[in-house]
Amino acid sequence: MASDTTVKTKLGEYLVKGDRLYTKTDEWLLIENSTITIGITDYAQKKLKYIVNVELPEAGHKVKKGEPAATLESVKSVADVYAPVDGEIIEANEDLIDAPETINKDPYGDGWLFKVKASENIDESEFLTPEQYAEKIRKEET
Amino acid sequence: MDLQRELGGNLGEFAGWITSMDYGNPVEEHVHTRTSVTVFDVSHMGRYIIRGDKIYEFFQKVVSKDLRKFKEGHMSGPVLLLNEEGGIKDDIMLYYLKDDEWLAVVNAPNVVSDREWLIQLRDRLGFSNSDVEIDDVTGKTTLIAVQGPKAPEIMDALKAPEDIKKLEILQFLPNAEVLGKEATLISRSGWTGEEVRSYGFEIWADVDHGREIFKKAVESGAKPAGLIARDSLRLEMGYLLVGEDMGESTNPIEARYWLPLTLGKTDCIGCDKVMKYYEEGVSRFRVGFKFKKGDRSIPRHGSKIFAGGKEVGYVTSGTYSPMLKRSIGMGYVKTTHAYIGFKLQVEVRGRLHEAKISEFPLI
Numbered sequence: 001m002a003s004d005t006t007v008k009t010k011l012g013e014y015l016v017k018g019d020r021l022y023t024k025t026d027e028w029l030l031i032e033n034s035t036i037t038i039g040i041t042d043y044a045q046k047k048l049k050y051i052v053n054v055e056l057p058e059a060g061h062k063v064k065k066g067e068p069a070a071t072l073e074s075v076k077s078v079a080d081v082y083a084p085v086d087g088e089i090i091e092a093n094e095d096l097i098d099a100p101e102t103i104n105k106d107p108y109g110d111g112w113l114f115k116v117k118a119s120e121n122i123d124e125s126e127f128l129t130p131e132q133y134a135e136k137i138r139k140e141e142t
Numbered sequence: 143m144d145l146q147r148e149l150g151g152n153l154g155e156f157a158g159w160i161t162s163m164d165y166g167n168p169v170e171e172h173v174h175t176r177t178s179v180t181v182f183d184v185s186h187m188g189r190y191i192i193r194g195d196k197i198y199e200f201f202q203k204v205v206s207k208d209l210r211k212f213k214e215g216h217m218s219g220p221v222l223l224l225n226e227e228g229g230i231k232d233d234i235m236l237y238y239l240k241d242d243e244w245l246a247v248v249n250a251p252n253v254v255s256d257r258e259w260l261i262q263l264r265d266r267l268g269f270s271n272s273d274v275e276i277d278d279v280t281g282k283t284t285l286i287a288v289q290g291p292k293a294p295e296i297m298d299a300l301k302a303p304e305d306i307k308k309l310e311i312l313q314f315l316p317n318a319e320v321l322g323k324e325a326t327l328i329s330r331s332g333w334t335g336e337e338v339r340s341y342g343f344e345i346w347a348d349v350d351h352g353r354e355i356f357k358k359a360v361e362s363g364a365k366p367a368g369l370i371a372r373d374s375l376r377l378e379m380g381y382l383l384v385g386e387d388m389g390e391s392t393n394p395i396e397a398r399y400w401l402p403l404t405l406g407k408t409d410c411i412g413c414d415k416v417m418k419y420y421e422e423g424v425s426r427f428r429v430g431f432k433f434k435k436g437d438r439s440i441p442r443h444g445s446k447i448f449a450g451g452k453e454v455g456y457v458t459s460g461t462y463s464p465m466l467k468r469s470i471g472m473g474y475v476k477t478t479h480a481y482i483g484f485k486l487q488v489e490v491r492g493r494l495h496e497a498k499i500s501e502f503p504l505i
Contacts (some may be wrong), residue, residue: 050169052462053438
């Protein structure tokens with residue numbers, strides 16, 4: 001398993017966990033068989049700042065790859081979280097409803113957002129490795 | 143996730159000023175203002191020095207409030223510059239330094255237009271340059287706000303005179319020493335609500351001095367706070383923001399902005415119209431509302447307000463209230479629906495949220 005890295009740029013420091021995959025739109029993915037747990041990265045939560053509201057999909061809800069599945073809101077901005085694959089929501093992290101700031105405090109752990117069961121085989125090569133994601137952050141911040 | 147989908151304008155820029163929107167966590171800054179003490183750099187606010195022998199006569203004719211009781215060492219409270227139709231151009235604050243010298247604080251977006259309007263009126267009303275002189279000193283000075291129940295401790299650390307603790311709300315001490323240097327003034331004021339509920343002081347000082355004051359305040363334990371917290375704090379109190387909650391096409395009666403009004407005052411620009419709106423009634427009222435406990439979806443400027451299937455109004459400001467743990471806002475609704483306790487629905491991203499009209503302050 002790859003180790004964790006901290007990407008340091010002029011604008012900040014961002015943790016990239018080595019145990020998972022990433023999307024270009026700043027979600028992290030933990031893949032177990034056909035189930036993916038999705039959250040937002042440390043980089044994303046630091047850009048959004050203090051999250052005050054989260055709108056989560058309900059279990060059973062069908063999602064399409066690339067379409068918004070959840071919405072995060074800070075006092076001055078709104079951001080969508082996209083489904084990484086076609087599939088069905090099997091669980092959402094309801095604890096976040098009353099404590100959305102958990103996403104800021106622990107984006108890679110207790111701040112996970114939802115789990116989706118993919119309707120087809122997951123092609124992991126579509127996603128970014130931790131190294132590729134770290135590189136994306138460096139590029140955006142230079 | 144799409145970080146580009148941001149609302150609320152350019153982060154870091156307000157009315158042409160690059161200023162701090164937050165210092166990492168606007169919600170914490172908000173709570174800290176209510177429970178402890180924060181310091182804001184509000185130097186983006188426009189500031190004028192007004193001099194001349196006829197400034198009282200002039201301002202009595204151009205602002206919505208009767209200034210007969212206005213005296214040395216006092217702030218006027220917000221007063222309105224109205225257009226001929228009784229619409230709100232700006233709400234400004236006057237400071238009575240001496241009979242022939244006042245100061246004014248105006249809203250940042252209007253710093254140029256307010257001065258132009260005042261000069262236009264000066265000429266139209268037959269005053270001369272020497273009767274009323276208006277100097278824009280915005281860039282030459284700073285305005286630092288220390289707000290919260292522990293503000294007096296920070297003022298001690300800033301070596302401010304003991305006398306400031308005797309100031310009533312909207313009184314000020316001119317030429318007050320801060321950190322061993324003379325500042326223009328220290329006032330018991332602010333825009334967070336803490337100036338009323340606990341303590342709030344504002345310090346008007348030269349640029350370098352202001353910088354020193356801000357730094358020392360932070361070193362002494364005040365948490366720095368930015369414009370986002372300032373906005374959520376004022377919204378909990380129900381204070382109106384020009385350009386969002388009021389403007390040239392809003393009159394003070396429908397805005398229910400009573401504080402700057404002396405009803406029955408007729409000798410000011412727009413005052414006769416205000417009286418007419420008051421007597422004849424208006425078709426909409428500004429109201430405050432709260433979402434249900436735990437509902438944190440934030441209504442934004444322009445969000446629609448419904449009563450059942452009928453659209454009855456719109457939101458002008460909304461935010462998440464950390465004190466109430468729910469979203470709050472203000473907006474305009476038809477007068478037929480503008481009752482305290484009345485239930486309405488507010489649209490946020492296509493979904494309707496239950497809201498209840500509440501009196502200000504909302505906390």
